[in-house]
Amino acid sequence: MFDVGIIGCGPAGIFTALEILKERPKCKIIMFDKGNNINIRNCPKNKIGHCIHCKPCNISCGFGGAGAFSDGKLTLSKDIGGYLEEYIGEEKLNEYIEYVDKTYINYGGDSHIEFDEQFANEMAQKCEKNNLKFIKSPIRHLGTEKCALIMRDMYEKLMSYENVEIKHNTEIQDVNFKEKEIYTDKNIYKCHNIVLAVGRSGSSWLEKICQQNNLKIINNKVDIGVRVELPRKITDSITDIYTNLKYIIIQNPLKILSELFV
Numbered sequence: 001m002f003d004v005g006i007i008g009c010g011p012a013g014i015f016t017a018l019e020i021l022k023e024r025p026k027c028k029i030i031m032f033d034k035g036n037n038i039n040i041r042n043c044p045k046n047k048i049g050h051c052i053h054c055k056p057c058n059i060s061c062g063f064g065g066a067g068a069f070s071d072g073k074l075t076l077s078k079d080i081g082g083y084l085e086e087y088i089g090e091e092k093l094n095e096y097i098e099y100v101d102k103t104y105i106n107y108g109g110d111s112h113i114e115f116d117e118q119f120a121n122e123m124a125q126k127c128e129k130n131n132l133k134f135i136k137s138p139i140r141h142l143g144t145e146k147c148a149l150i151m152r153d154m155y156e157k158l159m160s161y162e163n164v165e166i167k168h169n170t171e172i173q174d175v176n177f178k179e180k181e182i183y184t185d186k187n188i189y190k191c192h193n194i195v196l197a198v199g200r201s202g203s204s205w206l207e208k209i210c211q212q213n214n215l216k217i218i219n220n221k222v223d224i225g226v227r228v229e230l231p232r233k234i235t236d237s238i239t240d241i242y243t244n245l246k247y248i249i250i251q252n253p254l255k256i257l258s259e260l261f262v
């Protein structure tokens with residue numbers, strides 16, 4: 001019998017395990033991911049130039065989760081990334097953002113922050129006139145290709161505990177919260193506490209589990225990244241200072257974008 005079973009080894013699952021171990025280093029934890037170990041996880045497209053539709057996808061699944069191979073830009077703002085503020089309040093949320101950021105730095109993230117107060121204020125004014133809300137947020141760039149290294153270090157840290165077990169290439173089919181059981185197609189794992197941290201790639205599965213357990217599901221708003229390609233001379237004045245700007249578009253997105261760059 002395990003104390004905690006964590007389904008999904010993305011940042012949510014990893015941080016859950018690390019935090020539990022800080023408080024209770026002897027806690028018996030088992031973690032599952034349907035994807036590969038971070039040490040062998042690899043997207044074939046890098047070598048052969050096209051996607052071969054791995055099942056599950058090596059980019060979005062495996063230890064480290066969906067962003068393991070991203071360039072690791074952390075938007076350090078409560079205005080991005082969901083509605084946690086509604087549940088824990090602004091003060092606690094800001095405290096957690098700072099804490100998570102520090103944790104990434106301790107695991108080797110670059111300490112450089114992208115933020116220029118004066119520029120941000122000017123942008124905010126310009127945006128306001130164009131029905132955009134500019135998110136004035138410092139951006140931490142953990143470093144290109146550093147994300148996977150940070151995830152590897154977190155993996156090593158977890159593996160340094162004798163009481164932690166990580167099962168890769170292990171897709172969880174079902175859970176029974178009453179019986180405290182987690183099911184793969186071959187085995188049953190008994191866990192006193194079960195954490196579901198399955199991210200975007202596990203969202204349909206999570207929906208099914210919620211329905212089976214009469215849990216209400218609500219639709220979240222989705223942040224959409226819009227790719228607008230323009231000649232450098234138009235965007236340089238902005239992107240020389242900020243490489244990763246975030247706006248909330250209030251209405252008529254195309255008209256606003258064209259006006260902003262004129």
Ligand SMILES: Cc1cc2nc3c(=O)[nH]c(=O)nc-3n(C[C@H](O)[C@H](O)[C@H](O)COP(=O)(O)OP(=O)(O)OC[C@H]3O[C@@H](n4cnc5c(N)ncnc54)[C@H](O)[C@@H]3O)c2cc1C
Nearest residue numbers: 008010011012034061062065066067070073172198199202
């Ligand atoms: C290409 C890309 C680039 C990104 N860049 C950034 C960035 O620069 N900055 C940023 O802040 N965010 C970025 N993100 C978003 C970020 O990766 C996610 O917000 C984050 O990974 C969410 O963490 P999570 O742990 O909730 O879920 P995930 O990271 O999705 O982890 C969930 C894990 O659960 C596993 N899983 C799912 N279902 C099951 C099951 N039934 N059984 C077993 N395992 C299961 C999956 O294999 C996966 O590894 C990026 C995402 C992508 C795809």
